Amino acid sequence: MHPILKPALRRGWRDLNTVQFGMTPAHAVVLGPVDTATGSFLTLLDGTRGVPLLREEARRMDLPDGHVDTLLERLTEAGLLDDATGGGPPADALRKQTPVMDRLRPDHAALAVTTADPSEGVRRLAARRALRVQVRGAGRVGAVVASVLAAAGVGQVDVRDGGCVEPWDVAPGGQPVEAVGERRDVAARRTARTMAPDRPPRPDRRRTVPRPADPDPGGPPLSLVIVAPRDGLAVHSPDPAAVEDLIAAGIPHLYAGVSEATGTVGPLVLPGGTGCAHCLLLDRTDRDPTWPRLLVQWRSGRASRQVQACDVGLATAVAGLAAAHGLAFLDGELPSSTGARWEASAPGLDWHARPVWPHPECPCGAGERANGREVSVGGGTQDTMAG
Known part of the structure; x- marks a missing residue:
């Protein structure tokens, strides 16, 4: 171990x-008491010494x-100490790629x-390189989400x-x-690859036995899908049929988008564990x-062919927040979008959470798992608005 005080903390x-x-x-x-000699010793914790x-x-x-061992233990318990040589073989491999690591510092x-x-x-950070994420949608939100995930070191986007x-x-x-005039998915994938620190190769598409909900079976299984x-x-009232494959395969998915100048991030759906799009639909109908x-009226009209009310500032904010939650x-955490929708409407842009509760009649099974108990999701309270 080569201890280093976390440089990002001033x-x-x-x-x-x-x-x-x-x-x-x-x-x-805040750490104290620290005597003068120990304060001087702290300057030696720069990662260059074992x-x-x-x-x-x-x-x-x-x-x-x-004294050193006691101090290191104390700093570790306080979450102030890093290891300049730790992390195992994947971290060692990442450190050896200096240009990549410089991008990800x-x-x-x-x-x-x-x-x-x-x-x-x-x-x-090294573990992200082995992950695979799919983004469904390549408009003002989805294409930016894909680029941010790739730039953050996710191996396959x-x-x-x-x-x-x-x-x-x-x-x-x-x-x-x-890219105007090109296929949306092709252009967005190219931009994401360009943003990747090490520009990973195209996935191997030669495998012939596809996995459920995985139209591109090359590489590792999907860790997350951003819808x-x-x-x-489709942002305001997600169609449950569009993610039936994800629910069946148990693949976590996160919704994000802009509808009529209202940005939405969430819910992050953990199939069978948190409220899904069908739960949201059933609850609204109740x-x-x-x-x-x-x-039925909205879906049968021609509104989908019209230019959406999706200003670039709000769309970029939604994409950034969705990528951060993803x-x-x-990375192993449960963000506040788990089972909740974060929304902000122009021009006020006041972000607030609306929980998506598991519905007892939804076939996803999250309602049965809740078993009638009050479920706390997203840090908020149950929404009582029809929309």
Whole structure:
């Protein structure tokens, strides 16, 4: 182990014997009392020395025996210590690719800040390279989500959509101007590959036995699907039939999009565990019996052929938030979109959560698992609005 104080946490002395690591309340830690000699020793925790050498340095500074080990244990418990050489073989392989690691250093720093165990940050970053994510939708939201995931080190990012890129699909980080007229999925996949730190090769498509819900069987199984429809109705009221394959295969999926100048991120659906699109539909129908009638009218019209109310600022914000929630899930966390929809409407853009409760009559099984107990999802309370 080569201990290093997490560089992303700024250090400041509150007084002669108390040091604060970090500025933001979510991650700041105050450590004390710290004597002068120990404060000087902290400067040696820069990742260039192993523990045996640190013990030798401590003896030269007349620090008592066992002081280094006690200090390292204390710093580890406080979540302030990283390991410059930890993380196992995948992390070692990533460190050897200097250009790739340079691209991912901000991501590594963020993961180090949000994880407590030394080397957990780089371990999670290296693990992303073995993951495979599919994005369904390549408009102003979906194409940006794909690019962000690829730039964050996700090994394979596939994009599925139909039609060709229209001028109104163009967005920063997503479909470029020169892609207008090309197939949406092809253009979005190309942009995502360009953003990848190591530009991974195209997946091997020679395998002949497909997996459920996996139209492209090459590479690892799908870890997550981002459902980012270009049609506003499919964002506001997701069609359960569109994700039947994901529910059947037990593949987690996260919704994101913009509908009539309202951005939505969530729910993150864990099949059989949290509320799904069908749960949302059943709940809305319970509270508003006219809802199915409205859906039939909206779906039978020509609105899907019209340009959607999806301004580029809100679309980019939705894409960024969706990608962040997706990455949190891929890294082993449960973001606040799990079983909840985060929404913000222009011009106020006040983000708030609307839980998506498991419905007892939904065949997904999440309602049966809840077994009548109150389910807390998304950090919010049950929505009572019809829409």
